[in-house]
Amino acid sequence: MFNETSSLAYLSSAYTFPQILQDLKSTDLNYMESLWASWYIYFGNDIFATGLLFFLTHELMYFGRCIPWFIIDRIPYFNQWKIQPTKIPSNKEQWECCKLVFKQHLLVEALPIWLFHPLCSQLSISISVPFPSWKIMLAQISFFFFVEDIWHYTFHRIFHYGIFYKYVHKQHHRYAAPFGFAAEYAHPIEVMALGFGTVGFPIVYAYTALSHKQLPPLHLFTICIWITLRLFQAVDSHSGYDFPWSLNKFVPFWAGAEHHDEHHHFFIGNYASSFRWCDAIMKTECGMLAKQRREMMSQRKAESKYRKRD
Ligand SMILES: [Zn+2]
Ligand SMILES: [Zn+2]
Secondary structure (H helix, E strand, C coil): CCCHHHHCCHHHCCHHHHHHHHCCCCCCCCCCHHHHHHHHHHHHHHHHHHHHHHHHHHHHHHHHHHHHHHHHHHCHHHHHHHHHCCCCCCCCHHHHHHHHHHHHHHHCCCCCCCHHHHHHHHHCEEEECCCCCCCHHHHHHHHHHHHHHHHHHHHHCCCCCCHHHCCCCCCCHHHHCCCCHHCCCCCCHHHHHHHHHHHHHHHHHHHHHHHHHCCCCCCCHHHHHHHHHHHHHHHCCCCEEEECCCCCHHCCCHHHHHHHHHEEEECCCCCCCCCCCHHHHHCCCCCCCHHHHHHHHHHHHHHHHHHHHH
8 A cells, every 4th residue: 555654754744643543544454554554654754663663562562471470470379380389479579670671671672673674674674554464474473483493492502501601691590480571681692692583583584585586575564573472482481380271282392481491490401482392302301301311311321330440
């Protein structure tokens, strides 16, 4: 419908946001597309509109997703599904963590967010409406989930080695029993390295699509949905709760909270973010069973060593 929403910027001086939205309702755009176009028309400045959109998406989706977990922590009924039931984080602990994460968002992530629109223009990432088909969006988001998981596994595992752990990753492991707000509680180097898995791959994809026309172009709305889902995944995996209705109960390769909670509990193994296959293939699964298996192996090794000495 609109190839360049910013070309309608003249409307912004005369119309309020609801008025623009009302006008767009008479077009064949769906509600979400109208909302999207109204946002860009209202601000009349694509750099500002994209920057603010990204900042708000991140803050609202991250903290918005944390709040239900915070409430659940305060209701004793849900304790039956808490993975480490004796370790309920206090209000003070959660509030301190929440403040630190927000401060870090402002310091570490503000600048890249504001530079994102110029990058989008360079890479032909569209902001126009209508949006691409849901099938294209689904395929691109599935691809991002897949590659991010491998990236996260690799770098998370590196962060568990010697100096990387001591000076970088140790901060994230402050909470042996994680909770939602702790998902992004990490050293700035870790935020940037692991954050590349989320933001970097859409950029790499868009860059590749410039020269490979068979790849469908990327839309900024698709990136927003992907980032939202990735934030939900990160917060949920730190929630500390494994319900009978949790996604991993229906999708066996989905990691879920149980997978990552054990990583925080044992400090070793279960390095992947969304799926279980990386840890299964690389034999780095943790948990009681995996721990017993490892202990048995090292005991056998030690015994055979002694036998050889004798
Ligand atoms: Zn770790
Ligand atoms: Zn964690």
